[in-house]
Amino acid sequence: MNILKGIKYNLQGLWLGVKTPKLLLLGFIRFAVVIFITIISSGLILAYHQEILSLIWARPESPWIIWLWHVLSWLLSLILVGLAAVLSYLVSQILFSVLIMDYMSRITELMVTGQVNEPEQLSLMRLFSHLIKQEIPRTIIPVLLSLLLMILGFLTPLGPILAILTSCMAVIFLTWDNTDLVPARRLVPFNERFKLMSKTILFHLGFGVLFLIPGLNILFLSFAPVGATLYYIEKYDGKEN
Numbered sequence: 001m002n003i004l005k006g007i008k009y010n011l012q013g014l015w016l017g018v019k020t021p022k023l024l025l026l027g028f029i030r031f032a033v034v035i036f037i038t039i040i041s042s043g044l045i046l047a048y049h050q051e052i053l054s055l056i057w058a059r060p061e062s063p064w065i066i067w068l069w070h071v072l073s074w075l076l077s078l079i080l081v082g083l084a085a086v087l088s089y090l091v092s093q094i095l096f097s098v099l100i101m102d103y104m105s106r107i108t109e110l111m112v113t114g115q116v117n118e119p120e121q122l123s124l125m126r127l128f129s130h131l132i133k134q135e136i137p138r139t140i141i142p143v144l145l146s147l148l149l150m151i152l153g154f155l156t157p158l159g160p161i162l163a164i165l166t167s168c169m170a171v172i173f174l175t176w177d178n179t180d181l182v183p184a185r186r187l188v189p190f191n192e193r194f195k196l197m198s199k200t201i202l203f204h205l206g207f208g209v210l211f212l213i214p215g216l217n218i219l220f221l222s223f224a225p226v227g228a229t230l231y232y233i234e235k236y237d238g239k240e241n
Contacts, residue, residue: 006175006206010220013108013227022107023226030100031222098131101225105181108229113237119187134184142173171208172201174221178228179204183236196236207231 017023106116149166176197183193197204207227210220 002200002202003206003209006203007209009227009231010207010210010224011227013225013230014220014223016108016111016230017104017223017226020107020111023104023223026100026104026107027222027226031218034218034222101178101181102131102185104223104225105178105185105229108226109182109233112230112233117237118185131184134180134190137190138173138177138180138184142169146170146173167212168205171211172197172204174211175204175208175224175228178224179207179232181225182229182232203231 017027109116146166146169149162149169152162179197180193183196207224211217211224213220
């Protein structure tokens with residue numbers, strides 16, 4: 001049931017974001033930034049693809065194993081593009097999207113409650129510093145852990161199990177990156193916020209399932225702060241039936 005509730009809030013947030021001009025503009029900017037950085041980073045990585053492959057395995061002379069070299073070349077290309085997408089998301093989050101996510105969350109909270117509940121007004125620089133401090137444990141560490149599990153999956157027989165575990169963990173933490181916006185802005189201690197997330201794993205898993213849809217995942221991620229803010233306000237601010 002919590003999984004279905006997570007899916008519902010994600011779709012509800014997307015719909016509200018699309019039909020609200022300010023949220024639509026911010027979501028589109030975030031979408032465009034991720035796409036732009038992904039294209040640039042993927043292009044740079046693929047441009048040096050042969051050099052990277054040569055460092056791993058020089059092109060063999062034997063026609064009997066050249067096919068294996070070509071297979072490795074294609075696999076390396078897919079892995080590098082995947083890494084480029086992940087790194088692009090992290091760069092956009094740290095340097096740009098973190099402010100947009102917070103602003104989208106503020107707009108949503110203002111629309112639902114009529115005010116933005118926060119303990120103190122921060123200057124832009126202090127706000128940016130505070131958001132970055134929250135983003136480091138909330139996004140970077142989980143993504144790096146996911147990459148580690150992915151690499152272990154390639155190197156061990158537990159690949160299929162680790163692939164499922166990695167996907168589940170990634171979407172849970174990606175969801176938390178959004179549901180944590182409101183309590184982080186209200187300066188709730190990190191330990192308390194982490195406990196709130198750990199008690200609602202199934203909801204976070206359901207909310208993040210839509211992030212696994214290729215292509216559309218960037219769209220859902222772009223408007224995820226809206227649905228996540230709706231969820232937090234309705235559940236923890238006493239507005240949930």
